[in-house]
Amino acid sequence: MRSSDLPTRISTRLLRDIASGALSEGEHVRGQKVADRYGVSRTPVREALELLHEKGILTRQVNRGYFVASSLPDDLERLLNEGGNETPKDYQRLANDWLTDLLPENVxxxxLRERYCWSKAKVNELLLRAAREGWVERKEGYGWRFLPVAKTPEAFDEIYRFRMAIEPAAMLEPSFELDRKILEEQRRIQESMLDIAVASTPGEALLANGSLFHEEIIKLSGNVFFLQALQRVNKMRRLMEYRAEINHERLVEQCTEHLEILALLERGEIVDASYRMRQHLSGALKRKSPLTWSWAGSLSERTTKKKALTMQNIHL
Amino acid sequence: MRSSDLPTRISTRLLRDIASGALSEGEHVRGQKVADRYGVSRTPVREALELLHEKGILTRQVNRGYFVASSLPDDLERLLNEGGNETPKDYQRLANDWLTDLLPENVxxxxLRERYCWSKAKVNELLLRAAREGWVERKEGYGWRFLPVAKTPEAFDEIYRFRMAIEPAAMLEPSFELDRKILEEQRRIQESMLDIAVASTPGEALLANGSLFHEEIIKLSGNVFFLQALQRVNKMRRLMEYRAEINHERLVEQCTEHLEILALLERGEIVDASYRMRQHLSGALKRKSPLTWSWAGSLSERTTKKKALTMQNIHL
DNA sequence: GTTAGGATTTTGAGTAATTGAAGTACAATT
DNA sequence: AATTGTACTTCAATTACTCAAAATCCTAAC
Incomplete structure (x- = not known):
């Protein structure tokens, strides 16, 4: 059911920790410690460690365990990126077919099983996920209904307007607390995106970094509900975004703005940072993000009519 | 899987329509029309109609169909209320056992199947729903983890602070549009709550009316994401609220404030209404809503420690 | 005494068969 | 012509069962 198996996911995360320096060279990687950290048992952890051993990232001493290799391979960055493909292909395919009108509203x-040759379990998994992310809902009787929410450019605007309401507000929460370590980490990521990396990194990863920045900032508010709300709309946004092409010029602009906000936060000028965040989002709304759209023009007409319906359905 | 079967749910809704006057006395209730309205087939609708016929709310003329009875029974109100128990008992039971520390964090x-004698499907259904509503999450391997989010009074405050960010903002959206009919309907409901009804109506229904007011207002913003966000936090709030007792004095105050906001909206003074809404929520935050709490005092200590953890988990 | 390695048990995802419930088509009625 | 009533088809919830994966337990090494 999971996107990839547990050992692989654990190894990816360990890899990230090694790359970021959280685990230093030569360090002993204790099985139970790792298991505790991720809330799993030692069994999948052992497999993860063996996996990294095979790739030459860990060395093994029999009966003593695994250690971070003293000479890390050069292709560490590459390994990191290929591990990050979170959304399974089938899910994207379903989403895409709906977004391009290849699927009817009611199914x-x-x-779906026949059309895609999917097993009963697979169909269920995908629909459940889509429902969780808000672009599909069960009908009262048999069947499912695809919602037009994720289809329209208008929805995209709505997401940005919603973010304009919550993100700056979250920064002004009384429980908002600066965390230098997180700011530093984000600064590092944003700066690396301005460098050569941009050309070589896959588009998906770039977008993910953008989302991550905003989610890390909103997390500082100390209020889970702001974070949850942002994560929810970001999921839907990604659904639409991965179909569009990245505008590199706009991306550079975006990173620069992110760095400006970070600078303000580091100086403790939170109110200014909040205001800057609002401007940043407002700009993205006007300029339609660093993406170019390729919609069929026919969509907009239907949108208005269906809007009212959507609002009703969600109420059920 | 559903809370109650389809025919029953349809009949409840028809009943509501009849009680509210949307269906007038003697009117012919066409099967296909009803089916279309709720997005189902005629089969369950026919059963629903037969059900209402048995209760004497509809009369039947063979081969001509069902008609709203000209003399409605007196106990219409009672039937309406008993139909409205949306949350299935098992779900509340699970929630309650977690909130009162009868269940461990990891299960x-x-x-759960053994403890409650539930079928595999039932456990799955309940956990999936709880996960959707945000107070349970899958562990990476086997098992589920109950989150402390819904347990603490702090979470309650966080919800109100979140609402203070989105609700007034939603009212100031450029796409915000007044709908006299909806305002009128809400005015009717709020006024009726100030009357005798308060004493006789079950607490659950009173709280539902309160949520409904806010959801209907935010819906006017024309931005689905504001509505979805509010519905999400309201679900969690209800989880905690149904355990507490209602403070009638505070309830009256609340209704009065709702009516004030409605009055401002009706006069088109939207900015003032938005500000009043913020005050209203702020007041509820300070006075802890029309409920009195009965927490074990021991909870607060653990809260702070677990907070950081929760924020991490949600990120996964 | 702590940690790794291996054996054993438990879990829950996956699959197929069953069945009550919902959808569909068509005849009957007004 | 529109709507009801009925016969029939299709759907998906449920149940029972299998099996790979994860958790747990136990032993051995340091």
């Missing part, structure tokens, strides 16, 4: 699980 | 599906 049955049976129909 | 397996198996364990």
């Amino acid at each position: 049955t699980e049976q129909m | 397996t599906e198996q364990m």
